[in-house]
Amino acid sequence: MSQTNTRGKLYAISTGPGASDLITVRGARMLGELDVLYAPAGRKQGDSLALSIVREYLSSKVQVRTRHFPMSSNDDEKIAAWDAIAQEIVHQVQQGLRVGFVSLGDAMLFSTWVFLLERLEHQIDIEIIPGISSYSCIASSAQFPLCMEQQSMAVMSCTAPVQKLASALTDHECVVLMKVYGRFAAIKQLLGELKLLDHAVLMANASMDNELSYRQLADVSDDIELPYFSTIIVNRAWSTR
Amino acid sequence: MSQTNTRGKLYAISTGPGASDLITVRGARMLGELDVLYAPAGRKQGDSLALSIVREYLSSKVQVRTRHFPMSSNDDEKIAAWDAIAQEIVHQVQQGLRVGFVSLGDAMLFSTWVFLLERLEHQIDIEIIPGISSYSCIASSAQFPLCMEQQSMAVMSCTAPVQKLASALTDHECVVLMKVYGRFAAIKQLLGELKLLDHAVLMANASMDNELSYRQLADVSDDIELPYFSTIIVNRAWSTR
Numbered sequence: 001m002s003q004t005n006t007r008g009k010l011y012a013i014s015t016g017p018g019a020s021d022l023i024t025v026r027g028a029r030m031l032g033e034l035d036v037l038y039a040p041a042g043r044k045q046g047d048s049l050a051l052s053i054v055r056e057y058l059s060s061k062v063q064v065r066t067r068h069f070p071m072s073s074n075d076d077e078k079i080a081a082w083d084a085i086a087q088e089i090v091h092q093v094q095q096g097l098r099v100g101f102v103s104l105g106d107a108m109l110f111s112t113w114v115f116l117l118e119r120l121e122h123q124i125d126i127e128i129i130p131g132i133s134s135y136s137c138i139a140s141s142a143q144f145p146l147c148m149e150q151q152s153m154a155v156m157s158c159t160a161p162v163q164k165l166a167s168a169l170t171d172h173e174c175v176v177l178m179k180v181y182g183r184f185a186a187i188k189q190l191l192g193e194l195k196l197l198d199h200a201v202l203m204a205n206a207s208m209d210n211e212l213s214y215r216q217l218a219d220v221s222d223d224i225e226l227p228y229f230s231t232i233i234v235n236r237a238w239s240t241r
Numbered sequence: 242m243s244q245t246n247t248r249g250k251l252y253a254i255s256t257g258p259g260a261s262d263l264i265t266v267r268g269a270r271m272l273g274e275l276d277v278l279y280a281p282a283g284r285k286q287g288d289s290l291a292l293s294i295v296r297e298y299l300s301s302k303v304q305v306r307t308r309h310f311p312m313s314s315n316d317d318e319k320i321a322a323w324d325a326i327a328q329e330i331v332h333q334v335q336q337g338l339r340v341g342f343v344s345l346g347d348a349m350l351f352s353t354w355v356f357l358l359e360r361l362e363h364q365i366d367i368e369i370i371p372g373i374s375s376y377s378c379i380a381s382s383a384q385f386p387l388c389m390e391q392q393s394m395a396v397m398s399c400t401a402p403v404q405k406l407a408s409a410l411t412d413h414e415c416v417v418l419m420k421v422y423g424r425f426a427a428i429k430q431l432l433g434e435l436k437l438l439d440h441a442v443l444m445a446n447a448s449m450d451n452e453l454s455y456r457q458l459a460d461v462s463d464d465i466e467l468p469y470f471s472t473i474i475v476n477r478a479w480s481t482r
Binding site for chain 1: 253255257260261262263264265266267269270313347348349350351352355358362367369370371372373374377378380381382384385386387388389390391392393394395396397398400401405408409412413
């Protein structure tokens, strides 16, 4: 058994933003060597965007376990759910299995993977494979730079207070505004007040078949229905006009 | 000739942080289809780290042009150098060639690629392929998260005034400090004053054979000789003790 036990390991594999070929070569190769793969399911039972991104790289022998993972761990029920998943993974790794966990975008940035990491980092052997974050993909796709030379960048969630977003937009040449969903009107107003509407792009579902892109934010209706994965990048040193 | 002309395109391909298998699958495939590849050379004549990262993906027919590109475009001589390279690329693309330009890390973040983009964006067909930035690789490699949920992140250059770095460290849970080279003592003092030395990792040459990693910054000598590619990640919500 000792030989088998040495092989056991947990791999957190970042999928990148959505297109299957925007995963890393390392991630794609590792997916083909897994015994078990955990894939996070969205709200609908059994649906996993992360799994659909990586499916082409899996071997025929891998056992896929699609699970609904809580998006936070801030109450007893959610803590118990993460603890249970962590224990299940420990058990499999101790049996000598190569276990994968796929994470959208980059596993270390706004990812629930960290709830597993904090439970498992001293218990089992772990390898994390980084990925392209959504904003990096948006910058390339929209041909809209993030920052240069002595400039700086802030990555914010639009769930933050407007005053905090305004400070970031004043302090940094580039600001990435994640989670625009449901908050577009307020963000558009803020960008207007700061005269930044001509220095921003809005993109949803970057690199996926249903990608949406807007380069003239002043022309976008306040009550537009945006998809869940919507992000605005502001760069006051770059103009869309 | 019209068929050939349609094929001509410029591809900005991000190499990722250094390990060849941390490039995207899309980037690796595209490298194999290039007719010409421009690779930036470092200070020493003919040396190109970016080229060494991608060499295994190139076809035998590709023509490699290693060039020294100025790190800025802020004086007449440097502007002229970028203009000349841009015109050379336009000429090749108009001849129907698939021309590549490799960029370390991510092409849209702290990359001289943007000096070409601003000259060429309305002249020729361009595709940009995103890459893993150094700090994303460091977070995965050090198993040290960037940010979560409602938190925010700032990416700063240590060439900024200390007061600006201090503000970022106060305003954001996570701060990435790039270009630590030559400034470690001042940064260490600042992190000490803000009681953040136990909430930081320092890594150089991430994912490369000569990778260096420090998790206890308080124990690192003030006058350590750091490599050029050195970065500190601070996350006040995560401890290294």
